[in-house]
Amino acid sequence: MTAFVEVKQEVFDPSVCLSQFTGRIGDEGAVVSFTGRARGQTKDGLPINALVLESYRGVTLASMQQIAADAHAKFAITASHVIHRAGRIKPLEAIVFVATASPHRRAAFEAADYLMDRLKTEAVFWKREEHANGSAWIEPTDADRSDVARW
Amino acid sequence: MTAFVEVKQEVFDPSVCLSQFTGRIGDEGAVVSFTGRARGQTKDGLPINALVLESYRGVTLASMQQIAADAHAKFAITASHVIHRAGRIKPLEAIVFVATASPHRRAAFEAADYLMDRLKTEAVFWKREEHANGSAWIEPTDADRSDVARW
Amino acid sequence: MNQSLNVELCGKLADSYGGSVTLDISPSGLPVRELFEAVSSAYPLLAPILAGGRIRACVNETIVPDDAIIRQGDTAALFPPVSGG
């Protein structure tokens, strides 16, 4: 097993994904996971009803596969798993899950960090927060752009 | 909940720990976990029967608590969980588990990375790999020392 | 003979006219930059955002440069800046 990438329409449990990932790998000593969860409030403190994530045909999955392939080329990881929700996501549900495995903890950390930076800015999704007063499209922030520029 | 630190004599399941950690926190958007697992072979390729981790009275837990407190002082994390095995550990069992939560993914990643670097070099444990031809004490590597020097 | 091309509108591009608009294109097709102009003139609420330089065209599931040619029968879409995670 090397890179495994999925777009999921349904709620998923990151701890189950971590368990399955760890079960699939060999005897790598280092396993890192990242879970990104939908927040409950906008930056201005309005309660959020849902985050809506739009994907586009095969292009979304292909963009994730390219990012995962780049992570494997760049870091000494032996396995990775990337899961991204699409559709309507309620507060606290997982939006994205990344797991990496390596004999070396630095490689596992850096690859997970890199995967997230790339996913934030390059995975083909569009997202909109629905709140009581309407909805707002969310684009990558300046911090997201400077994070990805580090690599 | 802020820092939660444990030394465990028994096998534990990192995915269950991640699930419990995520259940305890609020609506932080970013959750990072690291799992360090016992390897099956020495650097020279000898099969390992067990990794034996010795701790010392209250000093071991206190060293972990100090490391966790430093991580909370240094990074914008809202919660952390550190679990460290002691005793006799078989190949592929988890040795260490670190989880961090933050509204910001950089803080969650950096705090987990920092916790591991400090634990590797400063947590009060002594470890010995038992293999077919005897046993060998394992001390921090040059890489471990340069990793922790980054902070 | 001209044919109607369906152009899918992704993300915030769908706010004004829904998820797709149609355009007539000739058998020789047209480059992406002319597609932008044609969409802007037929659907003026899209003009400011298409002029902003941050919209990319996707043809048959591949993101293409501004000089790529879109032909009759292609599957065309316009992408505003993406954001995962």
Add this chain to the structure above:
Amino acid sequence: MNQSLNVELCGKLADSYGGSVTLDISPSGLPVRELFEAVSSAYPLLAPILAGGRIRACVNETIVPDDAIIRQGDTAALFPPVSGG
């Protein structure tokens, strides 16, 4: 009157004489650096490693500097370099 002090030996320090050794110490106690010398002379297989400069003393569950005084009744231990994770 001198009393026997039990000195716990951690990690690889236990390889030669087991997990602890004993020393007689006087009622006035002794500084850590003299404890190292006393252990080295009574348990010579420990002398090379104690001379290496990487061993720390722990008294009553606190790691202490070389000029700290160890007294009768204290819980003393010697720590080689630690390694978690």
